[in-house]
Amino acid sequence: MLLSKDIYRDMYLDGKDAQAVRGEIKKLKSEIERLKYKMESPSYPYETHPFPTERDQLGACVGYLSEAREALSLLGEEDELTDTELMAKDFADNLQSIRKISLTIGIYLDSFYEVRLYPDRALLTRVCRGIESVEISLDRANFLKEISALDIGAWRDCYLPEHYGTGFSEPVRWRLLVEYNDGIAPRFYEGNGVFPHDFSGLCRLLGVDEY
Numbered sequence: 001m002l003l004s005k006d007i008y009r010d011m012y013l014d015g016k017d018a019q020a021v022r023g024e025i026k027k028l029k030s031e032i033e034r035l036k037y038k039m040e041s042p043s044y045p046y047e048t049h050p051f052p053t054e055r056d057q058l059g060a061c062v063g064y065l066s067e068a069r070e071a072l073s074l075l076g077e078e079d080e081l082t083d084t085e086l087m088a089k090d091f092a093d094n095l096q097s098i099r100k101i102s103l104t105i106g107i108y109l110d111s112f113y114e115v116r117l118y119p120d121r122a123l124l125t126r127v128c129r130g131i132e133s134v135e136i137s138l139d140r141a142n143f144l145k146e147i148s149a150l151d152i153g154a155w156r157d158c159y160l161p162e163h164y165g166t167g168f169s170e171p172v173r174w175r176l177l178v179e180y181n182d183g184i185a186p187r188f189y190e191g192n193g194v195f196p197h198d199f200s201g202l203c204r205l206l207g208v209d210e211y
Helices: 007-013 018-040 054-074 082-095 140-149 199-206
Strands: 098-106 112-115 122-128 137-138 173-180 187-192
Touching: 007 054, 018 054, 098 140, 098 199, 112 140, 137 140, 140 199
Parallel strands: none
Antiparallel strands: 098 112, 098 173, 112 122, 122 137, 173 187
């Protein structure tokens, strides 16, 4: 059973000095990375997942980390963001400037999903195995809210099976391109048979049937 943030704060943060709180922050960051790695491992979908699942644990640890950082701030110190956290912050800061998100996916990269964002709406186009679907109009604010809930800003540039000590004969390949207005540099991510821990959320949002 997972602790609520209030109980976590009472047990692990209240009455602790800055050094102890920094120790908690370090442990939480390490656990978050461990859980992400496990969820991204190609063997993950074939395991049995008792409650709480790794996804539940990850969400809880992210909440605990927020509490620990607040506790450290109240002690007059600030936690330094990692490079990955800085990238995630930059992604969040520039969310409203996104003009297009494109996902190409498949063993032969033969399915394409693109969302173009306009001031008053968003437009999704799907081309699955060479067959173009009807364009679908989306609510811009809701779409960006869903994107914000994902961890895209913290994704690595490349996800390969050798990072996890495995390999595939015909891996599902994918490429994600995020383009911006205002002269902001685009972001590009790709992988072969391995996916970020919250990739399924992006697929659901874009209407990807399977991968």
